[in-house]
Amino acid sequence: MSAEAEGAGGQEPLSKERVLRRALALADAAGIEALSMRKLARELGAGAMSLYHHVRDKEELLDGMVDLVFAEIALPEAQADWQAAVRGWALSARAALARHSWAIGLMESRTASGPATLRHREALMEVLRRAGFPVRRAIHANWLLDSYLYGFALQEASLPFAGAEDFAGMTEAVFLPQLSATDYPCLTEAATVLLQEGYDPAAEFAYGLDLILDALERDRRLA
Amino acid sequence: MSAEAEGAGGQEPLSKERVLRRALALADAAGIEALSMRKLARELGAGAMSLYHHVRDKEELLDGMVDLVFAEIALPEAQADWQAAVRGWALSARAALARHSWAIGLMESRTASGPATLRHREALMEVLRRAGFPVRRAIHANWLLDSYLYGFALQEASLPFAGAEDFAGMTEAVFLPQLSATDYPCLTEAATVLLQEGYDPAAEFAYGLDLILDALERDRRLA
DNA sequence: CGGCAAATCGTACAGCGTACGGACGCGATA
DNA sequence: TATCGCGTCCGTACGCTGTACGATTTGCCG
Structure with a gap:
């Protein structure tokens, strides 16, 4: 059900772009209050802390989403x-x-x-x-x-x-x-x-x- | 420094009115993201869970603040x-x-x-x-x-x-x-x-x- | 193969909202 | 007076959050 299927694993490497797009999709689907770093990472087939190599903060994530x-x-x-x-x-x-x-x-x-x-x-x-x-x-x-x-x-x-x-x-x-x-x-x-x-x-x-x-x-x- | 002095204890009983006013003051002073139930209760000289007898949720608290x-x-x-x-x-x-x-x-x-x-x-x-x-x-x-x-x-x-x-x-x-x-x-x-x-x-x-x-x-x- | 940098992630910590159940004081009733 | 119910208060605990830290894995270049 949740979109992390995309084949069998999170093959395509993470990137700021990919993280932002998924975050946007998650917020659209479940509301902004449901957007947590852990959930977002799970959707991407990654560990929570991996996100922080593409985004300094959750703040920066939100900034990027608004700009998207x-x-x-x-x-x-x-x-x-x-x-x-x-x-x-x-x-x-x-x-x-x-x-x-x-x-x-x-x-x-x-x-x-x-x-x-x-x-x-x-x-x-x-x-x-x-x-x-x-x-x-x-x-x-x-x-x-x-x-x-x-x-x-x-x-x-x-x-x-x-x-x-x-x-x-x-x-x-x-x-x-x-x-x-x-x-x-x-x-x-x-x-x-x-x-x-x-x-x-x-x-x-x-x-x-x-x-x-x-x-x-x-x-x-x-x- | 924080305003919970008001004498020596939280003598005046809690009430929705008092809770809301303090919450508003706290948000004005420290920003909305600094408003937590625990901090608010501390300012009122009360335990965190006491607030829930005057307010169903934090949501209801926020509703009341906006209306104030x-x-x-x-x-x-x-x-x-x-x-x-x-x-x-x-x-x-x-x-x-x-x-x-x-x-x-x-x-x-x-x-x-x-x-x-x-x-x-x-x-x-x-x-x-x-x-x-x-x-x-x-x-x-x-x-x-x-x-x-x-x-x-x-x-x-x-x-x-x-x-x-x-x-x-x-x-x-x-x-x-x-x-x-x-x-x-x-x-x-x-x-x-x-x-x-x-x-x-x-x-x-x-x-x-x-x-x-x-x-x-x-x-x-x-x- | 060695080595180095970038990327990934497991663990841990402090703080959050709040469910639950117990403790206390007080007015009404028996 | 003894008992009860009820409104108020709050200590503890649970699951969740963002993220600091350090270890591990990965990919590339020699």
Whole structure:
């Protein structure tokens, strides 16, 4: 069942790359709290301490995993329409963070950015500068976009359901009864509406993103 | 040095309230990773297992701590100007999350909202509904505002420096050398500008917040 | 073959969350 | 007053964690 089969033994030699990829897979499958050095080593058909020849710490492992997630994000394409470039990048980033929902929670404790993360920050900043944002406004825009992206991912990760089908059942069975309709009228109203119309994280994200992009374009024009 | 002095013994009896407050103080002082049940109990002048009569799990402890932080946030005042109401709430929320920077990282793993958290969500939704947002748009606005708030707090928490004075030294000593100016021209440009002008998280937050509030007001009017 | 460096791993240690069961004090009941 | 139940407290123990240390194995070069 667990993936360490890969033939009969851990033949292919360990490497940072291989360790990181397995760690990512394990976190995806069992959650970040289930990722321990011993379990990871077992999956790789190795002893626990062998991992430390490819990774200084568990911290370094986690750093690498986050950077791997960022490497999945499509870089913003250099094109005439800066809004389209940023939009594509943001949608891709949200999807990646949703695929690996443990990653966003790791970011708070991680202070050093990996190469993939840096490359994205650089590319985004370049798009903004090219679009005509002065440095200072480009910085503001960058903070705003990153904040929205990370915050949305954080909320999405902390939702108690995974897919759209879980949503209906969960809301009806857990949320609404728990919510006193007299204490929280507006929230219950919102929950019932969401229950009827369904809930699509990607669409929700796009809605706010477009609002922000419009606002930034106005900001750019009067710069 | 550690705060368990409080006289000569742990005279005042334990209570969930007291446990939570101490836990919050410990996390503020030593970081969330330093918060263990044993250490917390020692600070309270109690045995480790005594805590479990006031808290089911460490999970429940963390839930309670997060809710305590939310209780520090000023509820949006019901006033004519919905933008001012939301603005005050958001600024207060960002400040609280910055005071307890461990809180935002906890949110990813926490799915159940405490009473203080629920009250804020309800109050914010009520302000939006009263301002004339239809249900669906109010939900969008709520997601957008929460996302920006949480994302900003997350970024602020993951900055490698604490105050404005650390910032200058850190940037000069760590960031810029690490950043190859040829590989990351836009980022180095941004860093040098920030270094000159200084960096104020509260002001940065307000900038993006006002952009969002303007965009939402436009959204509201054409609803 | 010898030898050396890199890679692997067994053992051990301190610390973690917490299950379990016992000890204590206190108000209600007989 | 004696007994009971109950809420609170806590000592001990178990299985797990990250990882320091030193021994062993492996692979390559002469």
